[in-house]
Amino acid sequence: MASVDKDIEKLIVRSLDGELSEDEKLRLNRELIRNPEAHRLMEEYKRIDELAGAALNDTLGEERIGLDPAGLPSRSQPQLATGYHRGWWLVPGAIAAALLAIVVARFPAPTPSGSTMAHKNQLGVNHVVPVDRQTAQPEGLMRTVGTNRVRRNMGREIIGVIGEDGNIYWIEVDRIQTIKWPKPEPLARMTAEEL
Amino acid sequence: MAMAQRKAFDAEDPVIGAIRAGDRYAFGEFMGRHSGWVRGVIYGVLGDRDSVDDVAQQVWTAVWGRIGELRDAKSWRYWLYRLARNAAVDAGRDVTRRRRRMQILAADLPPASSETSDGGPADHERHRDVLDAVQALPALYREPFVLRHLSGWSYREIADVMGMPVDSVETRLVRSRRLLRDYLRDKVP
Numbered sequence: 001m002a003s004v005d006k007d008i009e010k011l012i013v014r015s016l017d018g019e020l021s022e023d024e025k026l027r028l029n030r031e032l033i034r035n036p037e038a039h040r041l042m043e044e045y046k047r048i049d050e051l052a053g054a055a056l057n058d059t060l061g062e063e064r065i066g067l068d069p070a071g072l073p074s075r076s077q078p079q080l081a082t083g084y085h086r087g088w089w090l091v092p093g094a095i096a097a098a099l100l101a102i103v104v105a106r107f108p109a110p111t112p113s114g115s116t117m118a119h120k121n122q123l124g125v126n127h128v129v130p131v132d133r134q135t136a137q138p139e140g141l142m143r144t145v146g147t148n149r150v151r152r153n154m155g156r157e158i159i160g161v162i163g164e165d166g167n168i169y170w171i172e173v174d175r176i177q178t179i180k181w182p183k184p185e186p187l188a189r190m191t192a193e194e195l
Numbered sequence: 196m197a198m199a200q201r202k203a204f205d206a207e208d209p210v211i212g213a214i215r216a217g218d219r220y221a222f223g224e225f226m227g228r229h230s231g232w233v234r235g236v237i238y239g240v241l242g243d244r245d246s247v248d249d250v251a252q253q254v255w256t257a258v259w260g261r262i263g264e265l266r267d268a269k270s271w272r273y274w275l276y277r278l279a280r281n282a283a284v285d286a287g288r289d290v291t292r293r294r295r296r297m298q299i300l301a302a303d304l305p306p307a308s309s310e311t312s313d314g315g316p317a318d319h320e321r322h323r324d325v326l327d328a329v330q331a332l333p334a335l336y337r338e339p340f341v342l343r344h345l346s347g348w349s350y351r352e353i354a355d356v357m358g359m360p361v362d363s364v365e366t367r368l369v370r371s372r373r374l375l376r377d378y379l380r381d382k383v384p
Contacts, residue, residue: 013369017343019350048325048375051383053344055325059244060234060345069219069226072259 003037012042016049090169093161097173105176153177211268214259226255232346233279239338240283242330250286254279276356321383328378336371339364 004012011028014020020028032039157173213221230251237250257278265274329337339357342348350368354361 009373010365010369013372014365017350017368019365044376045372047383048372048379049344051321051325051379052329052340052375055322056235056238056329056341056345058322059326060238060247060341061231069223069259072219072222072256 003035004041008035008038009041012038012045015042016045093171097159097171101173101175105178151179153179205269205271207271208268211262211265211271214262215265215268222259226258229275230255232342232348233275235341235345236276236279236338237283237286238345239341240280240334241287242332242334242337244326246286246289250282251279253286254282257282272352273356273358324379324382328375328382331378332371332374336367336374339367340371343368 008028008031011020011024011031014024015028032042153176155175155177157175159171159173161169161171163169207225210221210225214225233254234247234251237247237254238244241247241250254275258275261278265271329340332340339353342353342356350361350364354364357364
């Protein structure tokens with residue numbers, strides 16, 4: 001090997017790969033005649049190529065496509081995502097979730113009908129509970145702003161989405177609902193306080 | 196120049212168009228013609244025979260689903276190569292984990308028999324030695340070597356898909372032979 005020039009080694013490899021020009025073939029042939037080491041190296045590489053080619057073809061060359069084109073999903077269905085394409089929906093998903101939160105906050109639900117009951121919790125914050133749902137959890141914080149009462153309902157939703165890679169991705173959506181309505185009549189407030 | 200010449204006419208152009216239009220038959224034909232080298236790319240990256248079929252199936256499913264992303268139909272070969280390579284790189288992490296587990300298990304198992312139905316023990320042994328040697332090549336060298344020996348690609352074709360000069364392909368193929376020769380020195384007569 002030491003006596004085979006690197007250029008000649010390159011020519012040997014290119015010869016085995018069928019990449020030699022006519023001039024290069026002549027040059028290599030002269031070298032092979034002149035240098036038995038070069039000839040030996042060529043035989044060794046030739047043997048390696050034969051064995052490796054046979055081994056690779058035996059192992060990988062057989063057609064074993066387990067995919068039936070007729071069974072492929074239609075183009076509208078989700079497909080495999082690889083590399084940077086994986087998780088591409090996270091950004092639009094997050095934007096949609098943020099928009100949803102804004103919409104919920106901007107457009108309050110209708111003012112609750114019927115009388116409401118106010119009570120104080122340990123922190124001194126008023127909670128409003130519809131009278132007909134007294135057993136339910138308090139729905140939000142109530143404050144008085146000017147002549148209006150403002151109630152703010154806050155909730156967090158966690159949405160699970162199964163990704164194309166089989167993993168479950170969680171999207172947290174903070175939802176804030178603000179409801180304003182005029183201050184109740186004193187009688188009604190007294191009634192609530194008494195209760 | 197060769198790249199430009201190949202771009203001028205490519206028999207797969209109409210096939211790509213048909214696949215884009217949803218022709219499953221054309222897709223089946225295309226898959227059959229190029230399955231070999233796609234498997235070679237996957238093996239070249241992974242160096243693991245057991246995962247090739249699974250990853251190849253993922254690649255072909257992705258080809259069907261994402262053919263619309265192929266802007267220039269003439270660059271289909273490079274596009275398919277990148278798809279196969281990326282899928283193999285993704286799968287490589289799982290393969291590494293599995294290899295570690297297998298190494299732990301193999302330490303407790305008795306040695307496997309080398310007898311096979313279609314060849315003598317010596318042939319099988321040599322076959323395995325050669326594959327082990329190819330697998331032991333750095334991916335840098337294994338990938339062009341497999342493309343050359345499994346798919347019979349020219350240096351230019353390998354250089355085009357791998358995005359490197361022809362000289363670099365040549366150098367890698369010389370070095371891969373040199374390494375294989377060292378690995379197999381005492382194993383192959």
